[in-house]
Amino acid sequence: MGTPDDLAAPPIPADTADLTTGPPLHDACRPLRALVGVWRGGGEVDYPTIDGPYRFGQQLTISHDGRPFLRHEARAWLLDADGAVLRPAAWETGWWRPQPDGSLELLLSHCTGIQELFYGEAADRSWELATDSVVRTRTAKDVQAAQRSYALSEDDVLDYAEHRAMVGVAMTPHVAARLRRVR
Numbered sequence: 001m002g003t004p005d006d007l008a009a010p011p012i013p014a015d016t017a018d019l020t021t022g023p024p025l026h027d028a029c030r031p032l033r034a035l036v037g038v039w040r041g042g043g044e045v046d047y048p049t050i051d052g053p054y055r056f057g058q059q060l061t062i063s064h065d066g067r068p069f070l071r072h073e074a075r076a077w078l079l080d081a082d083g084a085v086l087r088p089a090a091w092e093t094g095w096w097r098p099q100p101d102g103s104l105e106l107l108l109s110h111c112t113g114i115q116e117l118f119y120g121e122a123a124d125r126s127w128e129l130a131t132d133s134v135v136r137t138r139t140a141k142d143v144q145a146a147q148r149s150y151a152l153s154e155d156d157v158l159d160y161a162e163h164r165a166m167v168g169v170a171m172t173p174h175v176a177a178r179l180r181r182v183r
């Protein structure tokens with residue numbers, strides 16, 4: 001039987017969002033190296049079917065454990081006009097799987113019952129992705145497709161934007177945000 005200490009963490013390296021600690025980043029993840037970290041900021045959400053635009057905050061963590069993929073987790077919260085938190089919003093987790101031919105696979109699972117497979121490409125400091133398939137639980141909203149981009153500027157600002165085709169509307173902007181590295 002293990003002690004409570006043994007049970008606190010599995011006996012394998014923890015993932016880290018800090019490239020100065022933990023195992024070296026796997027070579028396969030080099031095209032994604034600049035994304036590893038903890039990012040926080042905010043933006044605006046809107047869609048033709050909603051009563052927006054609304055402001056939101058978001059924190060994105062991209063970490064690794066030395067293997068040839070990255071872990072992705074993003075949580076968002078809605079803000080009022082004064083910047084006060086109204087309520088938690090989108091929460092997604094997933095995996096970036098860079099491939100030897102330079103292409104990217106991104107799997108995202110959303111708390112709203114939606115799972116997405118994106119394919120994409122990495123450029124020098126930008127990453128463009130589009131869904132290949134979307135799976136919905138029986139109760140999820142009718143999300144059909146998405147296009148997502150991340151672009152990093154010289155001063156470590158990560159611009160993120162997503163267009164979505166959903167609830168009967170063709171591909172249209174849904175969220176755009178500007179995140180800054182906090183770690």
Ligand code: HEM
Binds near residue numbers: 050058089110141143
């Ligand atoms: C930062 C990320 C996001 C934020 C802040 C956000 C925020 C919102 C807000 C405020 C609404 C209006 C309804 C409500 O108040 O809940 C909404 C609607 C919706 N969002 Fe998002 N969203 C985000 C990402 C996503 C993602 C990743 C998906 C799909 C996987 C998605 C799918 C939808 C759908 C299907 C609706 C309902 C549209 C309708 O029924 O008219 N959103 N979103």
